[in-house]
Amino acid sequence: MNNVITANKVVNFIEQWPQTRTEPVCAFIYDLQALREHAAFRVQSLPKQCRLFYAVKANSDIEILKQLTGIVHGFEAASLGEIRKIREVSSSVPILFGGPGKTDLELAGAIEHRVSLIHAESVHELQRINLIAQQRGTTVQVLLRVNLHSSFPEATLSMGGRPTQFGIDEEEVPEAIRLALSLPAIKLEGFHLHSISNNLDAKRHAELVSLYFSRVRQWAEEFGLTVSVLNAGGGIGVNYADLERQFDWDTFTRELQNVLDEQAWDGLQLLFEPGRYITAACGWYASQVIDIKRNHGKHYAIVRGGTNHFRLPVSWQHSHPFEIIPLPHWPYPIPRTELEDAEVTVVGQLCTPKDVLAKDARVPRLRIGDVVLFRYAGAYGWSISHHDFLSHPHPEHVYLV
Known part of the structure; x- marks a missing residue:
């Protein structure tokens, strides 16, 4: 998988997001071409006695299953619900x-x-x-x-x-x-x-x-x-x-x-x-910064969404890698808060201190209104998250072909 091409494709998509939208950017973005190419190479390069099945638990999105059908040799399910999803895509796989x-x-x-x-x-x-x-x-x-x-x-x-x-x-x-x-x-x-x-x-x-x-x-x-x-x-x-x-x-x-x-x-x-190895790299979680503050000597960037959408970082207790997509649009007649060459902890909107996506990460520049783009978010992200905690809106799901 060419991660540079994939990154450019995702960044270009975010930069073209309509500036007239009223809600902050919050979306899972999937590069389906990258997914297909990554899976196909793994299947084709295995020894001839081997068969590769995709573990649906990593990401059970129907569009993901559709893309993998005909590439992998089959699917591994861990529930009747997953079996039904697979059969929705194929009656015979x-x-x-x-x-x-x-x-x-x-x-x-x-x-x-x-x-x-x-x-x-x-x-x-x-x-x-x-x-x-x-x-x-x-x-x-x-x-x-x-x-x-x-x-x-x-x-x-x-x-x-x-x-x-x-x-x-x-x-x-x-x-x-x-x-x-x-x-x-x-x-x-x-x-x-x-x-x-x-x-x-x-x-x-x-x-x-x-x-x-x-x-x-x-x-x-x-x-x-x-x-x-x-x-x-x-x-x-x-x-x-x-x-x-x-x-x-x-x-x-x-x-x-x-x-x-x-x-x-x-x-x-x-x-x-x-599972994870097949889909992780094709998925991105994009969330727009809605506030930046300093508290007890630490900087916090609060983004639209959080671990209710992307639970992997808190589940695995790691600081998830990200990049920053600067967006020029600023709709307010008030100063735009920003950080330069600073450490920041990226958190979501939830009323819990455990809603942390990345901790003490150094950024060259980050402003309210920029988008934080989390990489390798295609597995154990949306599928394992507590979607309706606090009843916040769900993220959009975007599929780049």
């Missing part, structure tokens, strides 16, 4: 269904909507999948999600290797395999091992896949399994602290090919289901 707490309604809906694979997160869930499938006179293809007892590369979130709500404890895997093989409406296709999230080390990520292979091979040999699918999850990260140093995809695919050459077997499909 493959769907993986995961999540640690699936209700009977969701499992029945997954079967009704013809998902390709269900990730069973516990022995109890495996039994319920079987019962619901029997009631419908069908067989369901299942992967067992496993929480391994291993050390993993450092990442922002750990889904496995320690106590979490995700997956079947590795010690209980033999019991789960025996049960799956005995259930008449279950077809055990393989395993799902998604242990970390937001990993930035490409070489270590390939090593993680190698570890997955070794564990799955042990189970296959012990139980005489034909494993056709190994789902290595997502977990590929985005570096918000240094946007110019991102996950090295070329190194990853090169190392991954070595892993496959050494460990893969005939008939195996290796699945990946990234």
